[in-house]
Ligand SMILES: NC(=O)C1=CN([C@@H]2O[C@H](COP(=O)(O)OP(=O)(O)OC[C@H]3O[C@@H](n4cnc5c(N)ncnc54)[C@H](O)[C@@H]3O)[C@@H](O)[C@H]2O)[C@@H](O)CC1
């Protein structure tokens with residue numbers, strides 16, 4: 240289970256360790272700096288060689304490794320006014336010990352550094368200069384091999400704006416480094432300017448932070464990854480996240496505030512035994528004539544993910560259209576809520592999904608209400624959510640603990656306009672209101688699991704349980720931005736609920752597998768391809 244911590248949770252863990260006497264803040268800072276240096280050479284082994292050595296010199300820890308014609312590697316280290324800056328001074332010293340030429344710039348006043356950072360500042364100052372962080376850093380960085388961003392980490396509380404020019408230059412370095420030019424940028428804990436809890440850049444009202452903010456090639460975090468590294472812009476700005484152990488032990492400390500968020504992972508448990516009815520019977524409602532594709536996509540998803548039986552319920556107008564295109568999936572005519580009620584007298588139908596392609600209008604509202612009063616496993620998506628834009632309270636009243644709702648950004652805004660407004664208001668103070676905060680509040684209000692879609696899909700239950708299904712970094716799956724992929728996701732969830740997974744487990748597992756399917760297929764993906772990847776993905780993950 241990969242935990243994603245908020246700044247407050249990380250601070251509480253650190254404080255508890257220091258209070259217990261097992262470690263000092265200074266030791267933690269030294270380990271953090273060591274972790275960053277280690278990560279740099281793991282990421283870029285070539286940096287362990289001096290420039291132009293070309294003689295296969297082995298990595299060395301002392302300046303003696305320099306041959307006659309070799310030039311030292313060069314780094315600029317940008318330090319900030321807090322402990323993130325303290326880590327930066329450690330990194331500078333360790334690189335220098337390896338023979339690097341290092342220039343250090345400080346944003347802030349040395350006298351105001353917190354104690355541990357001050358100690359490391361003084362150690363650096365014993366032999367070298369610290370210059371104020373200003374435009375000079377731009378010239379210094381131009382031909383450096385490496386830029387270390389240790390300006391702000393988990394302590395960012397307000398916008399880092401007055402150094403916009405410096406930031407935009409860092410951004411140019413970063414862009415240049417993606418083209419193979421120097422310097423590479425490594426961020427300590429967070430790319431400075433981005434909030435560690437929300438991933439939002441502070442103070443960028445209406446502007447694209449990526450026009451000027453620090454973006455890293457990779458980010459080194461300590462003990463555990465931070466939430467902001469997997470949410471919103473933070474998940475783009477970090478480049479990649481490497482977590483380094485700094486010797487903190489996990490503890491069930493009541494001092495750690497709030498329920499910890501995890502990265503979504505599939506729940507184990509497959510089709511080891513039983514007959515088809517022991518794997519549940521999922522019903523998916525189709526829209527009318529010309530609007531049936533979405534329900535069939537979802538139904539195919541439900542069947543592939545292992546529901547024992549899957550039925551599409553179709554209005555008369557669409558029976559032929561559906562019949563032509565369904566084989567293993569069964570078809571039943573359902574015209575209106577009364578016929579739906581009759582069908583649901585069959586208690587073996589234990590999970591119902593509605594919304595994809597269903598259309599808007601009074602009938603949709605009645606169908607939703609009819610299903611919800613049955614208290615079966617229920618997934619509401621798309622039109623079944625939009626239908627309640629004018630009266631979300633009616634929906635929340637009827638939702639129950641055996642439901643999952645799966646809004647994308649637009650649907651979320653329709654059901655939870657106030658939360659959407661908070662989430663999209665320009666972030667000015669840290670920790671900023673995050674997609675995790677919004678989804679948790681939404682789940683409480685709705686009284687059921689909410690899966691808020693996106694490359695950073697957040698899944699939350701009313702009890703505060705929450706996970707992030709990340710399609711970033713090595714799981715980046717931009718091909719999912721294709722029509723109908725959300726319908727398949729709804730089908731995956733209802734299929735797993737039919738099989739008996741809890742709403743939270745089903746939503747997490749489905750979201751995880753959805754991304755795996757996209758990764759398995761790759762470019763050119765269309766929604767129809769997603770269910771067809773399930774067999775390979777399940778086999779690879781060893782889920783029977
Ligand atoms: N918490 C931990 O367990 C550890 C923390 N370490 C490092 O310490 C960092 C956290 O240190 P801090 O809490 O001191 O926070 P930061 O160093 O991230 O920055 C906070 C400091 O900057 C000030 N500040 C915030 N926003 C500002 C702005 N826009 N303009 C000017 N000043 C601003 C704050 O008042 C505070 O003094 C972590 O990111 C990590 O790099 C590591 O040394 C190892 C252990």
Ligand SMILES: Nc1ncnc2c1ncn2[C@@H]1O[C@H](COP(=O)(O)OP(=O)(O)O)[C@@H](O)[C@H]1O
Nearest residue numbers: 647692693694710716719720722723724725726
């Ligand atoms: N860039 C992206 N990277 C990863 N996943 C994405 C991306 N864009 C969309 N998705 C995912 O694709 C699905 C799209 O669903 P949705 O917006 O409901 O589309 P549709 O209604 O067309 O099916 C969601 O699961 C969402 O999380």
Ligand SMILES: [K+]
Nearest residue numbers: 388391427429
């Ligand atoms: K930083």
